[in-house]
Amino acid sequence: MQKTAILIDGAYFLARFRKVYEDRDGNDARTVSRTLFGMALDHLKQLERPKDALYRIFFYDCAPLEKVFERPVSGNSIDFGASASAGFRRELHNELKRLRKMALRLGRLAERGEWILKRNALQDLRNGALRWENLRDDHFELxxxxxxxxxxxxxxxxxxxxxxxxxxxxxxxxxx
Structure with missing residues (x-):
């Protein structure tokens, strides 16, 4: 029997989810995991293969960042592990682990502890719409x-x- 493996880059899938599936709650891990599984089965259908032709779905992602950092301007602490996005990622990974024929492959996040200026803030600095002394924490990202x-x-x-x-x-x- 023919078998199909479906390999999904999690960061790409999640970035596109809200645009492709506007009618679904992108903050609900169960909804996202079920949509992902349904999308995989839809691929099989488009390939004119039965559901039992699915070998496995591989979902590649990184565990959420679980560290505390100091903000670049204010010096205030921010706990990335307590963020809503980290909680969502943990829930999503748990939901995916429960699905049949699903393999979760985790890489890691390489963080250097450096804050970088966001692209739009840099552009505003260049064109004079923003001055150096007016930079705030929200102009930076880790x-x-x-x-x-x-x-x-x-x-x-x-x-x-x-x-x-x-x-x-x-x-x-x-x-x-």
């Missing part, structure tokens, strides 16, 4: 990058192909 996610996707593709576990791989990502 420099975070996912690591190991692309590598894990590549390793899974190689493993699935080498072991001939699937004859088709669907990759859902925004990476070029």
């Amino acid at each position: 420099d975070l990058r996912q690591t190991q996610v692309d590598m894990k996707i590549g390793l899974d593709i190689a493993s699935l192909a080498h072991k001939r576990l699937v004859d088709q791989i669907v990759l859902v990502t925004g990476d070029a």
Whole structure:
């Protein structure tokens, strides 16, 4: 029997979710996980394959940041682990773990503890709409990058192909 693996870049999926599924609650982990599973089954349907042709859905993401940092201007502390987005990510990962034929692959967030100026704030500084002395905490963001996610996707593709576990791989990502 033919088997299909569906590999989903979590950061890309979540970034696109609110635009593609405007009618669904993007802050509800259960809704997002069920939508993700339904999307995977829709891919099978479009490929004219039955549901039992699904080998597995691989969801690649990073665990949320669980550290406390000082804000760049005010010096106030911010606990990223207590944020709504961190709570959502934890709930989503728990929901995904409960789904049949779902594999959660976690990379990690590489944080250097550095705050960087947001693109729009930099633009405002350049064109004179914002002055240096008027910068506030909300003009900055923590420099975070996912690591190991692309590598894990590549390793899974190689493993699935080498072991001939699937004859088709669907990759859902925004990476070029």
